Every structure is written in structure tokens, then in C-alpha cells.
Amino acid sequence: MAKYIDLKSDFGFKFCMQDETIMKSFLNAILDGDCEKITSVKFENVESPRYTQSGRGVIFDLLCTTETGDHILIEMQNSTQRFFKTRSSFYVYNLMRRKFKKGFQWSEMQEDISRIIGIFIVGRPNMGLSKVLTRTGECDLDTGKEFWDRMRKYFVSLPHFEFDKKDITTRNIWIYFFKNLGNMEFIDPSVYERADEGLRQLIKRAEVGALSEKEYDQYEASMKLLADEIDMEKQGFERGVEQGIKQGVEQGIKQGVEQGIKQGVEQVAKELKQNNIPIDIIMKTTHLTQGQIEKL
Numbered sequence: 001m002a003k004y005i006d007l008k009s010d011f012g013f014k015f016c017m018q019d020e021t022i023m024k025s026f027l028n029a030i031l032d033g034d035c036e037k038i039t040s041v042k043f044e045n046v047e048s049p050r051y052t053q054s055g056r057g058v059i060f061d062l063l064c065t066t067e068t069g070d071h072i073l074i075e076m077q078n079s080t081q082r083f084f085k086t087r088s089s090f091y092v093y094n095l096m097r098r099k100f101k102k103g104f105q106w107s108e109m110q111e112d113i114s115r116i117i118g119i120f121i122v123g124r125p126n127m128g129l130s131k132v133l134t135r136t137g138e139c140d141l142d143t144g145k146e147f148w149d150r151m152r153k154y155f156v157s158l159p160h161f162e163f164d165k166k167d168i169t170t171r172n173i174w175i176y177f178f179k180n181l182g183n184m185e186f187i188d189p190s191v192y193e194r195a196d197e198g199l200r201q202l203i204k205r206a207e208v209g210a211l212s213e214k215e216y217d218q219y220e221a222s223m224k225l226l227a228d229e230i231d232m233e234k235q236g237f238e239r240g241v242e243q244g245i246k247q248g249v250e251q252g253i254k255q256g257v258e259q260g261i262k263q264g265v266e267q268v269a270k271e272l273k274q275n276n277i278p279i280d281i282i283m284k285t286t287h288l289t290q291g292q293i294e295k296l
Helices: 010-017 020-030 084-097 170-183 189-194 197-205 213-274 279-286 290-294
Strands: 041-043 062-066 071-077 116-122 133-139 146-157
Touching: 010 020, 010 062, 010 071, 010 197, 010 213, 020 041, 020 062, 020 071, 020 170, 020 197, 071 084, 084 116, 084 146, 170 189, 170 197, 213 279, 213 290, 279 290
Parallel strands: 071 116, 116 146
Antiparallel strands: 041 062, 062 071, 133 146
């Protein structure tokens, strides 16, 4: 096993990221240029209440609040999902629901709600995510200007990231670690030169050798689940390809037979026509229309 914890595993993600200094570093790196610098975070209960008695709630991976009251949820997604963008929006709007207590009156609202931000780290390819960092929000479709700044989503697609030593930023180091830390035996010295306090603390906390026996067992179990999840997705993909090939062959044979029959019928009609057989007899024999026969 590598020297460092894999941040894509459920245990590794929560064990390393549920630390205030580490989380501040990560959030400031991802949100750089979009939000003011975050100086403190408070971790919150990750379970969202159910809508109804018979409904279901939502359990976030990690949830925190900044000193300005902004709510930020952070999710690690290791499987490919067909409607992942819809699911991510469902998570964000569930978080928004927390801000409005039962009996809330719009007329009593004195100021707009604090921001709600969703950060989704994607470990596998997902439809619609074609670059490393995708930032979304509500905008005016005609002008492209931001329409409402209270809700934003950030998608970090690890499969699209390639580390460039000429472009070492805190954000790039973070994405690099999420993608590769679990396979690393040592950290490149150039990373230490640019790493902030949170990243240096992450490197120390992520050392597998520093885990207690109980923590190590939890990490091993989490890594097995991650491997099983990826393997199941791979098997599902292979079965899908196999089924697709089978269906394609069957469809091809069917189309070929149909095309062959059609060509054979047309050839018979053509020969009958050349022998001056009346069109009505040719139509009755071949079941072709008069127009089809005249074109032969």
C-alpha cells in the first residue's frame, strides 16, 4: 500500500478533510477569485431532514459553514451517473431548505439568504463535465450576467486533470492530491515550496503509517469498497458494450435480410416488367405499388 491515504475513499475523504485548517485551504483554493477569503469554518450535521413522514432525507459527505454564514457542502463522487447534474442540484436545494424554518413568512424577511455552495469532486467520467473545473450559477440567458448570486456549484473532474510543474498553484496541488495521493510514495519537493499550512497539515495527516490500528482497519475496508465500486462499474460497462454489440449484430442481420428480400422482390418485378407482364399482375404478385414498379 502507498505511503499516503487515498482521498477518494470514503474514510480518507472524511478523515483528512474534517479538519478546519485543511478544509479552509481546500475551500480557498477551489473558490479563489469567486469568494472572499475564508478564515474559519464550522462543521455541521450532514443529514438533511425528510420532506415528509414517508419521504427520505439527504446525507451529505461533508457540510460546513463559514464565518459569513455561507453553507458549503462537499461531495466525493466515484461512480459515473447518468443524471449527476440533476442529483447535485437536488443536494444543493435540499441544503437551501434548511434556511427556512416551519412557519417562515416571506414578508418578515429582512435580507437575502447567505450563499449556498456545492463542491462536487468527481473521480470518474461524467456526462457534461469536459474540463477540470466547471463553475455554475444562475445567470441571465440573454446577457450571460449573473442573475442570482446566492447559489453556486463547482465540479472538479479528476479524470481531466494533468499536473504541470510549471503551473503549481494551491488549487492544482489540491486537485493533484485528490487524484493521486493514494498512489504516492513521496511528495515532489516543488509541492512543499508552494504548499500552504493546510496542505502541509494534509500531508502529515494523510500518512498511512500514522493511523491507529482501528483507523487502518477502517481505511482498508473503505479502500475495498472503493475498489468494488469501480470494479462493478467496469463490469457494468463491459456488459453494456457486449449487449450493445449483440443487439447491433442482431439488428444488422435483420436489416440485411429485409434489404435482401426487398432487392429480390424488386428484381422479380423488374424482370416481369421487361417481359411485358401487366402492372396490375406485377403489383398482385410482388405487393409493390404502381409507383415503385414504374421506377424500376
